[in-house]
Amino acid sequence: MAEPAIPSISIDVKAKQETFEWARQDMTRLFFHLIQSGIDVYTLRGEIAYTMNAMHDALQLEGLE
Known part of the structure; x- marks a missing residue:
């Protein structure tokens, strides 16, 4: 079963x-x-x-951690 696409949106820091x-x-x-x-x-x-742990793995995959 394929993972669902995670939508991204552009928002400011606040x-x-x-x-x-x-x-x-x-x-x-x-x-x-x-x-x-x-x-x-x-x-x-x-x-x-x-x-x-899943969130940590996602950050690592994105090179953010």
């Missing part, structure tokens, strides 16, 4: 900072609701680590 802040707040709300719904905290931590 908009990027606001976007990352929004994303952090959204992820925090998501994690809070997952914990409230009874998800195993260790499973959640593992999924977060898996996602962070």
